[in-house]
Amino acid sequence: EDQVTQSPEALRLQEGESSSLNCSYTVSGLRGLFWYRQDPGKGPEFLFTLYSAGEEKEKERLKATLTKKESFLHITAPKPEDSATYLCAVHFSGGYNKLIFGAGTRLAVHP
């Protein structure tokens, strides 16, 4: 069964304390792995798409990496404004543009 699992469910960091979020997936024929940021009561905001193992993408304090079975979202020296839920989703062969999402990681960064 196609599945996406994110860990941890929640993460509390002090400002400046770097950490990583994990997204593991079991799908046949991965076509892309997406990371989104979602603020409370808002729609998901696109961050990155990764297409092949070994690929890395960066944006400000965020860096996403991809292996054959999982992806990591590394947060370097986070700030309170990075507090949000981070969602991982996969797009797979035969799924048209259907995304399968994980439940997300709720990140809280405290000053």
Add this chain to the structure above:
Amino acid sequence: DAGVTQSPTHLIKTRGQQVTLRCSPKSGHDTVSWYQQALGQGPQFIFQYYEEEERQRGNFPDRFSGHQFPNYSSELNVNALLLGDSALYLCASSLGQGNTIYFGEGSWLTVV
């Protein structure tokens, strides 16, 4: 450049009623998908429209139906509302397959 826009933002309906939610895709996008997001969960795929046809459907009952118009905008209809239909309904758009998928801000539906 306007992104994905949805309406209404919030609405409250009574159990058994029907609701219609609307979505305008990002400029230049031709594919629209709808997702349901319950509190504390990730979005769940409802269905996708391309060229005015439903192309794929998730595990949702026939009470959930949709439509895509020639200008690529879309509607989601839910009949015979249940309390469990209370959720954030998200519209997503893209250009074809395998491209970046953008989401709107969603429509909050509360069924009482």
